[in-house]
Amino acid sequence: MEFANFLKVLWKHKNLLIIVPLVAIIISYFLVKNLADKYVSTSQIATGIIDESRHLLDKETNSAAQAQQINQSFSNLIEIMKLKKLVNQVSYQLILHDLTSPTPFKPYSKLFLSMNAGAKKHAIELFSGKFKRMEAMDFYNKDENGLNDLLRTMKYDERSLREDIQINRDEDSDFITVGYESPNPQLSAFVVNVLCREFISYYTHTIKQNETDAVTFLAKLLIEKRDALNKKTAQLQDYKIRNGVLNLEEQSKAIYDQIVAYGDRKQQAQKDVASYNGALANIDNKFDPKDRGYIEATLNKYNTAAVGTQDQLHQLTDLYVRSNFAPQYKVQIDSLTRQLTQQLNLTSDKYLTNPLTGKDALVAQKLSLEVTRDLAKYSILAIDKSLNDLNARFNRLVPFDATVKTYNFELDIASKEYLEVLTKYNETNLKSTFSIKLRQVDYATPDAAEPSKKMLLIIISGVGMFVVCVVFLFVLYFLDETIKQPAELVIRTHLPSLGYLNTVTGGTLDLRKLWDVEHREKMKLFKELIRSLRFEIDQELKGEKVLAITSLDNHEGKTVLAIALSYSYAMINKKVLLIDGNFTNPTITATAQPRLYIEDYFKNNPDNYEGFSGATTVLGNHGGDVTLLEVSDENFIRSRFNELKTKYDIIIIETPALTNMNKSKEWMLFANKVIGVFEANKGIKKTQKANLEFLRAMNGKFAGWVLNKASIPED
Template sequence: MELAKFFNFLYKHIIVIIIIPIVTVAITYFLVRNLPNTFVAKSQISTGLVDRSNDAVVTEQTAPQQQEIDQTFSNMIQLIQSNNVLDMVAYKFILHDLKDPAPFRKPSRFLSGLSAADKRKAISGFESRYRNRQPLTLVTPEEELLNGILGSMNYDSESLRGKLQAIRVGQSDFITIEFSSEDAKLSGFGANAVASEFITYYAAKVKDADRKSVTFLSNLLQEKQRNLNDKMNQLKSYKIQNGVLNLPEQAKILYQRMIEVQSNRERTDKEIISYAGTINDINSKFTPRERKYLEATTSRVNSDILAYREQLQALTDVFIREGFDNNYKDSMDSLRSILNGKVEESVEENIFNPLAAKQDLVSQKINMETQLDIAKHSVASLQKEHRSLTSQFSRLVPFEAIIQSYERDIDIASQEYLDILDKYNLSNIQSNFSVKLKQSLFALPGAAIPSKKMLLVIISGIVGFAFVVFVLFILFFFDTTVTQPKELANASKFPVLGYIEKLHTSTTDVHSLWNWNKGGFKDQLRSIRFEISSELDSEPLLALPGAELTVANPQLLQQSYPKNTNLLSITSFSKGEGKTFLSISLAYAFALTNKNILLIDGNFSNPTLTRSVNAEFYFEDFLLDNIFETDFKRRGISVLGNKGNDASLLEITSQERLRDKISQLKSSFDYIMVEIPSLEYLDKAKEWFLFTDKVAGVFQSNRKYGNKETVANDYLHALNDHKFIGWIINKVEITKPEKKKGWFKKKKHESYS
């Protein structure tokens, strides 16, 4: 139903829906009919980024990752569209048009207005900036003139960027450059110019970056080399100052000598014990007399033996100090042999002495005594040498810590130097094997692309239509206008007793309208009469024809009310909704059923009913006993107006008297209908609700149902005993169906209700 309502809403605005797209199409057509044709030319650049196998062999580098390649392509495309490239292309364009007899574009009004001197000055300025690859900074008046020329010819960077498109072809190594313009030759020239200028700019940019990188690494390499040399010189100076040549080797030699000295000392101690024990054993084999003789003989050992013994001891000291050098050992062995020979000569001299039988023991004793003396002397030398070696070894410990610190600094500096050297060499190689851009496809004069004029016209019509429908949908979605009974019932949650269609006639006479053969006013009024009588009477009237569209509450129809509930108040949300007309019409409809009807104008602020029927008697006079029931009671319809003094009902008389007077009227008339103030004046309407049996409301179709109506409706829901019986919607637009042929044609006597 909502969709059908929306389509009905669109149908009501069909003129707008048709006119706006037509206007849009017409405007678009006049705007695009003079657009020139567009020619597109394509050039292509090979980047060398994807396949770099030759560079990888030379530089010993692996191929770049896909993400790195994509990033590089993205940067290249941005550079193609940058001012650094497009400014150079703009210079080429304008220089061509200024110098060539067949320019791409006709001179603009600004360019035509320049003098010959200004044009020569402009040519010189453009050539100088193109040669030096300088952009326009708009700082000087000359640059402003040049920029004005470019802008007037649409050769400025912004205009060129709008006609330029650079895309990478899939995942390939190529970038396609498309340039579009109104001239085929201009498109081809532009595509080639963009490609060549980008290659020139990018090559210069890469070369400059490589040069800066090599220069930086060269300076850093020299600094690292100086640092390494300084560290090495510091170590060298320290070793010279402290007499350290090869500390680990020196420490190793000293430690070995210490071990050897300790080992010789232990061996010498053993020899001393052995020699002493052997000498004691030999002495024990001699008698005291023989020992005296032997001692006397020993004391007379010649000076040669003593001299050789001293030499042997001195040579032993040297042998120990020199680290047990084998050269000294040979000399010692020779000197020992000589000493042994002298001892044997001494023994032979005493061969005829009393100890001749024990001469071997004597010889052994003398030799052992000699060896014992040498061993005892060697112990002192070994101890002295061991102390000297220990002192030297201890002296090397602080040297070792300092030298290790120097060597560690040298290792770090050396590693840094080698790393920078590798990078420097690699950068040098890469600078000679940078990515080589080349134009793989040269653009030819552009081919005309299909015209988009008709497409733009069609799109404008579609967009215009969609925009109108969208706006109408927004208006429909937020529209709270009530036009049909069901909408009012859904909004108010009250039954709709019926509706009165909008009458396309100037007369307001109910009798004439009742007998009017156009529309369904009579049937609609009968239907409302039936619903109201069902609410007021315990025995409702018989159903009358023409009530098939009536909206009623079945539960209320099933209820039975006392016979005396015959006073109906008629109100509305606001004034001007048709309370007076409906009150008179309902009174007329009930009068046709042979009922005595009393019509009271209860709206003291705006007595429209009184003025409409030219009432002779007033309700205030009846309440104050100025008139009586016999004065105004008529057969059919009786009317009590009011004086319109903006009085309140309870201000006229007391509540008890009002109740008595109204009871008197209810007993005299079949139905009493009171037009009361609208719910805008709820304080005055409430007074009538105290004496009213039932309340009905009039709602004018095609008006908003807003917050004010919602608040008043909530009050009606709060009334007790189902006092409010429902709404009657007034001035409903009835759409007349189109005439159709054959059996679809509408019968003459059929109502549009």
């Protein structure tokens, strides 16, 4: 529905939709008629970013590059090419060409023509210096600002050039295409070639400088890390030499092994002592005290020799233990052991025990066990002394180990840092040798003119203006809150509608002329609409006779509707009384010039009014600031209406607008039904919402709206 209404709006403004685009097409035609042809020159730059033939040594690194990184590389190159300093280089070359060449790329501007020979020479010197140093123009320098104006007048400035320069990557290839569009083919080719040359030169110099700086920095850092590594190594070596530390791990392991071995020997010696003590105890139990005295007296000489040998054996055993059981001491111990055995055997052979006893063998065995036991006891003491010495040596290694580990940790860090810098240095050095080298593989040349776009521009201008007009009308339609159809009035007011009336043009209203002119189409439609309203009103009145006509605001069309309805009822042989109840604006009174007035009829109480005769009677008013109840009281007025109902078939009252709420209400007291007139193409004001609430509160007494001056086409 909304779309259909919008289409009606477009159809209503069809002249606008035709004339405005047509004017735009005509204007565009004259604007583009003398438009110069456009020439485009292009060039290609090979970047080498994804060219496998240029990444032989670093192929593994390049193969791992992701598509996103490649796109970033191309984006960086394109943005570098768009730098202001590079476009300025092109500007300087262009102006220098026109200053020195007899065939300029463009017609000279007024400022250019105003320059004398000295000014041109100065301009050439300044632009040449700026070009060599890649400097921008200083706008705060009066001289340079004047020459910058020269660039702008010739359209050689950076902003003007940038508008027609196109730089993009050719899909997923290794090439960047640079293009420029201008009215001169030589100019287009010149701009492209200069921009490519300056870009390659600038990029190559920048990359080489960055790579050189990186390699130099890494080389210096590598020397520093190497010196730090050598310093840490020297510190560790010096500490080991000063403290006699060769290999702490091996030394600590050897000492620990000796401690374990001595522990085992100590346990064995303790076992031997215990076993020898037990054997000696058993032998002692077998000797009588007397026999023991006899034996010791007889064997004293030989025992003294055995004791001396036994002392020597103790000394050798001590040396043997201290030397960590050296083999040479073992030979001497074995020799003394054999000598001691011979001495003990000699005592057994030379001297006999008491003939009364047979324990001589036990005596010799006891002496041998005592010697062996004493050796075992002494070896335990020597082993304990060695163990204490070994434990002391092992404990002294602990602080050495902590310090050495600290040195080793620092040395390990220095070594890793050195290796990382060395790796980075080698990679950077390799990349600097095989870095990306840009090449202009396709130089720009003057080409033929581009196909003319004049007709396309003309069509676009026409279509564009048509779209603008449609959008403009849509905005107006969207923002339009006026009511144009009865259905919209019903939705906005939540009150019923009886119908609508079309617009009636003309001068002074005349009932007969308004109804009798049959040859005018609008009047025919108006008459049919009045007939339709008359039928709807009859259905609402249901035999009642008093109808009040009001409106939300003044000049909505109440008078036209009241007169038309009166004449319509008269045409069906109804006796009609038309009352002009609008004291403020008595239009009906001024039009009909009646002989009867409200003030006279409802106030003076005449017995007979000859004026109440005929099919249609008009009851006017004298106007002024007066209300109905100020003319007479309600009961008397109601009695008068009852009399009028007996004389007329229909009584139509034009009341004031609801803006004069009290005056309208007084007339509505005596009406059976009330209808409202609303002029089309108007909106409902916020101040009128209270009046709508009043109409909705009439509990069915309000019959409905009549939309006046509606522009609804006839089906």
